[in-house]
Amino acid sequence: MGFFDRLKQGLKKTGSLLKTDVRDLFKSEGRLIDEAFLEEIRAILFKTDMGYDAVEALVGEIAVKMRGRVVHIEELVDVLKVKLKELMAQPESPIEFAPSGPTAVMVCGVNGAGKTTSIAKLANLFKSQGKSVLLGAGDTFRAAAVEQLTIWSDRLGAPIVTGSPKAHPASVAYRAVEQALDQEIDVCVVDTAGRLQTQTDLMAELTKIRASMAKQIEGAPHEVLLVLDATTGQNGVSQASKFAEAAGCTGIVLAKLDGTAKGGVVVAIRQQFGLPVKYVGLGEGIDDLEPFVPDAFVDALFADVLSDPVTATN
Numbered sequence: 001m002g003f004f005d006r007l008k009q010g011l012k013k014t015g016s017l018l019k020t021d022v023r024d025l026f027k028s029e030g031r032l033i034d035e036a037f038l039e040e041i042r043a044i045l046f047k048t049d050m051g052y053d054a055v056e057a058l059v060g061e062i063a064v065k066m067r068g069r070v071v072h073i074e075e076l077v078d079v080l081k082v083k084l085k086e087l088m089a090q091p092e093s094p095i096e097f098a099p100s101g102p103t104a105v106m107v108c109g110v111n112g113a114g115k116t117t118s119i120a121k122l123a124n125l126f127k128s129q130g131k132s133v134l135l136g137a138g139d140t141f142r143a144a145a146v147e148q149l150t151i152w153s154d155r156l157g158a159p160i161v162t163g164s165p166k167a168h169p170a171s172v173a174y175r176a177v178e179q180a181l182d183q184e185i186d187v188c189v190v191d192t193a194g195r196l197q198t199q200t201d202l203m204a205e206l207t208k209i210r211a212s213m214a215k216q217i218e219g220a221p222h223e224v225l226l227v228l229d230a231t232t233g234q235n236g237v238s239q240a241s242k243f244a245e246a247a248g249c250t251g252i253v254l255a256k257l258d259g260t261a262k263g264g265v266v267v268a269i270r271q272q273f274g275l276p277v278k279y280v281g282l283g284e285g286i287d288d289l290e291p292f293v294p295d296a297f298v299d300a301l302f303a304d305v306l307s308d309p310v311t312a313t314n
């Protein structure tokens with residue numbers, strides 16, 4: 001499957017919600033864009049969880065461009081896509097690789113968000129780009145996380161640095177970056193234990209982990225990625241904006257986008273976080289992570305809506 005089809009497949013739940021609901025608004029002869037229509041389309045967009053600001057911006061655009069006219073579904077989808085692409089615009093933002101020496105990446109998030117799996121997927125992606133990768137098992141709190149990462153390290157052929165259960169995660173991170181330097185590894189990805197932004201001591205621990213990495217390489221970590229679980233919806237992820245600030249995050253990995261019909265949450269994140277979404281998780285497999293490209297995301301989201309002509313029976 002190509003990149004676009006994988007994205008479309010991952011967004012299937014949200015795509016089919018849009019397909020069914022938007023097509024239901026139309027007959028083959030088109031539809032008058034009046035207040036009733038604007039209310040109906042507003043309700044559909046809300047269902048995707050893209051958030052108030054984005055929904056109002058889209059409905060406002062439809063009103064300005066089409067109110068009082070009879071339009072066909074193609075025109076509506078076109079207006080929605082153009083506006084959504086404008087709202088989602090972000091700098092092309094893959095990982096900022098260090099100009100020389102290892103690029104150090106720290107990965108954080110709340111419990112169960114999908115951190116460990118996302119790290120394995122990231123390592124796999126970097127390896128497929130011809131880069132060597134070392135993993136740092138900084139989630140010393142949860143033994144299973146270390147085991148899980150060790151299994152991935154074996155499968156991926158990526159060395160791993162672990163610590164004893166009593167080790168401070170900062171010391172694991174320190175040694176991981178040290179080993180990456182010694183072995184001239186391209187990317188060092190450090191896991192951290194799940195935590196909530198309200199746990200002040202654990203949030204302070206993230207600062208220590210960062211500092212220990214910076215002791216090895218000035219400016220490290222080059223990326224601090226926050227993993228968010230798309231299935232928690234807009235309310236869940238918006239709570240994490242404080243987390244992002246406190247941890248000095250540079251980008252977001254949105255895991256489990258395949259598991260929700262509320263894929264519009266990416267739009268809400270883009271609006272609320274002021275941080276780029278760098279990668280999206282689209283399944284449990286090792287290959288199910290894609291760099292996030294807003295225009296492709298919007299195209300994939302609406303791909304099915306126009307897959308067949310609208311008929312009188314819609």
Ligand SMILES: Nc1nc2c(ncn2[C@@H]2O[C@H](COP(=O)(O)OP(=O)(O)OP(=O)(O)O)[C@@H](O)[C@H]2O)c(=O)[nH]1
Pocket residue numbers: 109110111112113114115116117118139142145193194195255256257258259280281282283284288
């Ligand atoms: N469908 C789907 N499942 C995912 C994705 N990413 C992670 N998962 C699943 O989510 C569950 C939790 O993932 P983990 O990677 O263990 O989460 P974690 O954040 O490391 O968990 P803690 O270490 O407990 O904080 C696992 O069952 C993963 O297989 C994804 O993109 N899609």
